[in-house]
Amino acid sequence: MDNNDKVILEEPVSDFWNVWYSELHNQEVGLSIKIKKMLYSGESEFQRIDVLDSCYFGKMLILYGSIMITEKDEFIYHEMITHVPMFTHPDVRNALIIGGGDGGTLRELIKHQSIKKITQVEIDKKVIEVSKKYFPEVAKEFDNPKVKLVYEDGAEFIKKTEEKYDLIIIDSSDPVGPAISLFSKSFYSYCFNALNDDGILTAQTESPFFNKNEVRKIYKNLKDIFPIVKMYLAYVPTYPSSLWSFALCSKKYDPVEDFDNNRYKNLNLKTNYYNCDIHKACFSLPNFVKELL
């Protein structure tokens, strides 16, 4: 048999593994991401947890059917929920994270050496275990001696804590599943009471494009409790609509007027999204977003 007898497919079917993750935002629009490998699927006491390895975004943590983080873009959300309040308040020493089981917010907070103590309250121990295993670069600070980890419902913890915090970060999943209670007015009220007189709270507050009604309600609840409530925006490619909102709620400091450029420069933070221009620009809202507030 010479070479001419060989039977070879001219165009081999190279792509027989053709698996896509699709996240529908409202049954009418979705983001589709091609998957290399499914790494983990499990059920905790609270929710379904999946880890998928994707072609473009690297590994992805999916809670309750929604992308929480991907290796490629998690820096955006975590930098923006952390550094915006940290450069608004002049001296955060005692901070509380509610949720944030992947560890990204904790990693960013730890970059600020002024912080003496961080309490993190995560309802679902399994999320932290899975994150430590599959996202070691994100979940890298849970063993830091400054960190006190509490496995409890944040809404219950905040009712009875006797500590006072300079900063509370609500790094929750969406208001379905285990995070529903973290969007209520009474929860925000307990947070207000647990803050020092110049304390700040930040929270992720969903997509102002797809979740208009939820955004309206969240800001109404926040404004009933806090004297200063400002929305800021970041672009997160793997979140619904990519336009993501955060609330900065404050008892005293204004995030733009009280921003300290020198302190920012001195800390010499390594960030991929956040910078001093973004700190101010992110509070400028398009008209269709302003209308929600």
Added chain:
Amino acid sequence: MDNNDKVILEEPVSDFWNVWYSELHNQEVGLSIKIKKMLYSGESEFQRIDVLDSCYFGKMLILYGSIMITEKDEFIYHEMITHVPMFTHPDVRNALIIGGGDGGTLRELIKHQSIKKITQVEIDKKVIEVSKKYFPEVAKEFDNPKVKLVYEDGAEFIKKTEEKYDLIIIDSSDPVGPAISLFSKSFYSYCFNALNDDGILTAQTESPFFNKNEVRKIYKNLKDIFPIVKMYLAYVPTYPSSLWSFALCSKKYDPVEDFDNNRYKNLNLKTNYYNCDIHKACFSLPNFVKELL
């Protein structure tokens, strides 16, 4: 036969029309949009043209397989490519639009009464015809007496025009298909020569998230020609990655320093995205975007 004999499906198959438009950005990530109805499909001399009616975004114009506009979000792109240069230059009287066959940029330009003449050069007459038929609210100003419409390749037109413009807007499709020549250095150079001494050019410059290499090349080309080149960003939900970049290239005026707040207020523009805060904030770039420039 009494009612108990009736055979009725308990859960009727209500959703048997289940058609999705999927636009893959890099073979690994895509946006999927549920379609109500396919309204038009045709081939012009230059490209395939489709109009689909979608559940969430309304009617969508698709050129060469990419979404150009949707009824729900076209305002963002058109406001941003038009009003940012219009409030940078103090007195635009003679403007040139290259591309922009859907008419949205023209509609926004016409809102500025100072403009005396607008020349629009569109290579594909069919795009304008289809837009007039299916998007009458977007393509509404083609018959305005201030407008001179030329059906020609913009790259050829600009070589031989003897007019001088205050503003050139390059409202092109992506650098595949008929728009390739609108991203070259020699094209930008001809544009420079066709501008008055204080003229401004704006152009859409692709996604800084998905098209990093293209963005780098475009800005290198622009910076070789114009003394002032600044990137600005807007969030367009139906464009790849939703983060969209524009270049403001100027011979004299700086878009932030020369922004005239009073002129903006006096014109009392009705916009859904653009406002005076956004004008300044859109030039603040995340670190991962700055690195491209």
